[in-house]
Amino acid sequence: MSTPRISRRGLLGGGAAAAGVAGAFAVGRTTAAEASEASGPAAYAFRGEHQAGIVTPAQDRLHFAAFDVTTDDRDELVSLLQDWTEAAERMTRAEPAGEVGPVEGDPLLPPDDTGEAIGLPASGLTITFGFGPSLFDDRFGLADRRPAALRTLPHFPADMLDPAKSNGDLCVQACADDPQVAVHAVRNLARIAFGRAAVRWSQLGFGRTSSTSTTQDTPRNLFGFKDGTANVKAEETAALAEHVWVGADDDAAAPWLVGGSYLCARRINMTIEVWDRQPLGDQELFVGRTKGEGGPLSGGGEFDEPDFDAVTGTSPSVPVDAHVRLVHPDLHDGARMLRRGYNFVDGSDDRGGLNAGLFFIAYVRDPDTHFIPIQNTMAKSDALMEYLKVTGSALFAVPPGTADGEHVGQALFA
Amino acid sequence: MKRILITAAGLLVAAPVLAACGTESTEQAEAGRAFTVESTDDACTVSGDEAPAGTLTFEVSNKGSDVTEFYLLGKDGLRILGEVENIGADSSNTLTVNAPAGEYFASCKPGMKGEGIRSAFTVTESEEGEEQLSASDQEMVDEALAGYKLYVRDQSAQLLEKTQEFVDLYKAGDHDDAARVLYPVARTHWERIETVAESFGDLDPKMDLREADLEPGQEWTGWHKIEKDLWPADAVKYQALTPEERAFYADDLLANTETLDEKIQDLDYTIDQLANGSRGLLEEVAVGKVTGEEEFWSHTDLWDFQANVDGARVAFDGVKPIVEKNDPELAETLTTRFDELQTLLDAQREGDGFKLYTDLTPEEVKGLSNAVDALAEPLGSLTAAVV
Known part of the structure; x- marks a missing residue:
């Protein structure tokens, strides 16, 4: 009954991948080594010191999902994280979500992989898991392990939040260079979760608006401007430790x-x-x-620092309500974020306008110092706010990387 | 026609009432397992209400004026473990049935109509009974199929009875309130066996098509046509049906229900049809009921929802002994998930029925939808576990 999966690249690229690999399961959709010959690493390891999908060079596509845990049983929650870990590890290797595969199983059973990724390479898929503040209520005995900074984000000026697009007990960020691969990942993880967790909301992003590596060009948001020029990049090890990764002494709880x-x-x-x-x-x-090159209005190229004291005529070259000024680290005790947002267009609204914008994602070491103050400043004073409406909001704690033999977030339940 | 359901064990048990003091082994096996039943026009008197697991016999005497039936029903009051029917006045017949430990109902149905006169009946664990119950795979399959056939026939009979009442009220023209009360009750019997009814491809669209599903030129008949006429509040510029039109659509629905009932009498099932039917009924819930699309005018979707779940559960309970043997974990998961869904549905009960779909909050709909997903996902594995 087994039908070996052969990747499109495998078919084109010849025998190396197909030969000598025993069993349909091991063939996968493609292999990392195979892909890297063509266009950089197209598969990222799921396990490691930190979760993949944070400093990983931002992929082009996103499917982000927030879940409500529907069981009150702590063991069921743990079993879900175990199952998710196994499925995520397989899918990031371009293997099926389940142990059997989309077309290899019993004809009387629904397949344990939904099949739309048959023949597709790993496409740089990363799957990143997080825990929302509500997970730490009285259901699972986790209340005393809630980090102090993990709270429902406060209301910011100009927030018009849809509760159905906000918050959640768990989150899954699936990023890939192929949208079908990202959607496949979330769809299969949602299936695995039925009975234990249910999707609360999910969001597709079709184009990255940040670069997280110096090897990447700066992309543009839907305003047509380059976005994320001053992002913390994967190569800035010291800045990551200072602004992104939670430190050993940050929170005793x-x-x-x-x-x-x-x-x-x-x-x-x-x-x-x-x-x-x-x-x-x-x-x-x-x-x-x-708008063209992305250089600050005080002069210079994209990567030149803005000069906030520069004056054009009688006015500051970079206006006092300009976005770049208000969110600059100089105004916020040097706080920087690792942004990883995506452009989205969810069709059009009732009036024919685009239902579109930026699904903003930032990774920070402490939202109380690295996100909330900056968001408040922006919401109060930023000239861009005239053209923005925030319709969804959520905060999640993203556990460190998953070691061999562990499930994601295992230390939380130890 | 006298018909006795001979169950797997197929034992012809001479039925001495209360042969409890016997010392021989055969008598021990019979101890406390033989009962008499007296069925009258308004009572159903069973000589006991508890027995050890094993082969039970019920000698049913009809002391009433009308033909009667006797059933042993599952605790849901729907699943039929065994029945004897067509017991004429002053005659008797014996039901022999193999019953594992659990809660049941004994039920007489004088006149062979309605829900019957029921009383609780408990079967307790019993060591020697377990031996009697260690049926072979084929026996388990046969029992499941026989039980399901009885169930479908019973629901079809009740559907016909209630449809007759409903169309009478509707045609009368001045009993619309009563017709509206009966509408979701009668349809319950349809929805419980919806997947079976749908297997008659020509009947289903005549009886259960929604307006939105009409093809150009297709004539709209059946339940939902009448539903719209009884609940025209949401309809735009609705032209009420004339008495003649009412009579036409009512008679058409009744005639199709009679045809369905005739066809169902001879229908036999296979074990995969049973399992697929259970899954199919949950799909009906997921696609049409939890979305509030089925009862677009009356908003009585939760009655249908419950009825689909009833049907799915009866089919599952029928094959459960097989699943417990082949995949005990699946059996446990499905049992739990059915219970969890039922708890949510029970929370929406109001009086004899349910809240209207339009009175549910979005959170309640999401909760029901989550529970349907939680059940339907493992239910997809049922067929492979029984064949």
């Missing part, structure tokens, strides 16, 4: 989170049509950078 991070998610709708009617000069003044 949560030693399980050391080496992990906090994931701040914000669904930011843009009023696209109104924005598009703004004169180019105004757009650049709102952002504080040029």
Whole structure:
């Protein structure tokens, strides 16, 4: 009954991958080694010191899902994390979600993999798991392990949150260079969860708006501007330790989170049509950078630091309400974020306008110092806020990487 | 026609009442397992209400004026472990049935109509009974199939009876309130066996098509046509049906229900049909009921929801002994998930029925949907566990 899966690349690339690999399961959709010959590493290991999908060079596509745990049984929750870990590890290797496979099983049983990724390479898939504040209520005996900073994000000015697109007990961030691979991952993890956890909301992102490595170009958001120029990059080891990874002494209640991070998610709708009617000069003044190259209005190229004291005529070159000024680390005790957001378009609204914007994701060491103050400043004063409506919001604690033989977040339950 | 359901053990047990003091082994096996039943027009008197597991006999005497039936029902009051029917006035017949430990109902049905006159009956654990119950795989399959056939026939009979009452009320023209009360009750019997009814491809669209599913030029008949006429509040510029039209659609529905009932009498099932039927009924819930699409005008979707779950559960309970043998973990999961879904449904009961779908909060709908997903996912593995 076994039908070996052969990747498209495998078919084109010849025998190396197909030959000498025993069994359909081991063939996978493609292998990391095979893919790397073509276009950089296309498969990332699931296990490691930190979870993949944070400093991993930002892939092009996102499917993000928040879940409500539907069981009150702690053992069931742990079994879900075990099952998720196994499935995630398989899928990031371009293998099926289940042990059997999409077409290899009993014809009388629903397949344990849904099949839409047959023939697709790993596509750089990373699956990153997080725990929301609500997981630490009285259901699972985790209340005394809740990190102090893991609270429902406060209300910010201009928040118009849809509760159905906010918060959650668990989150799954699936990123890949092929949208079908990212959707396949979330779909199969949701299936595995039925009876233990249910999707609360999910969000597709079709294009990255950040670069997390110096090897990547800076992409553009739907305002048409480069986004994430000053991001913390994977190569900045010291900055990661200072701004992204939770340190050993950060929170006595949560030693399980050391080496992990906090994931701040914000669904930011843009009023696209109104924005598009703004004169180019105004757009650049709102952002504080040029639209073309992305250099600061105080002069220089994309990666030159803005000079906030520079004056053009009688006004500051970078206006006092320009986005780049208000969120700059200089204004926030040097706090930086690792941003990993994605452009989204969820079709159009009732009036024919794009239901579109930025699904903002930032990884920070402490949201109380690295996210909330910056978000407050932006919401109060940023010129861009005129064109933004925040419709979803969530905070998750992202445990450190998963060691061999462990499930994700195991230390939390130890 | 006298028909006795001979169950797997197929024992012809001479039935001495209360042969409890016997010392020989055969008599021990019979000890406390033989009962008499007296069925009258308004009573159903069983000589006991508890027995050890094993082969039970019920000698049923009809002291009433009408033909009667006797059933041993599962604790849901739906699943039929065994029945004897067509017991004429002043005659008697014996039901022999193999019953594992559990809660049951004994039920007489004088006039062979309605829910019957029921009383609780308990079967307790018993060591020698377990030996009697260690049926072979084929015996378990046969029992499941026989029980399901009885169940479908019973529901079909009740559907016909209630449909007759319903169309009478509807045609009368001045009993619409009563017709509206009866509508979801009568449809319960349809929804419990919906997957069987759907196997008659020509009947189902005539009886259960929703307006949204009509093809251009197709005539709309059946339950939902009448539903819209009884609940026109949400309809735009609705033209109420004339008395003649009412009579036409009512008679058409009744005639199709009679045809369905005739066809069902001869229907036999296979074990995979049983398992697939259970899964299919949950799919009906997931696609049409939990979304509030089925009862677009009356919003009585939760009655249908419950009825689909009833049917799925009866089919599962029938094959459960086989699943417990082949995949005990699956049997346990399904039992738990059925119970969890039922708990949520019970929370929405109001009076003899349920809340209207439109009165549910989005959170309640999501909770029900989650429970349906939680059950339907493992239910997909049922067929492979029974064949």
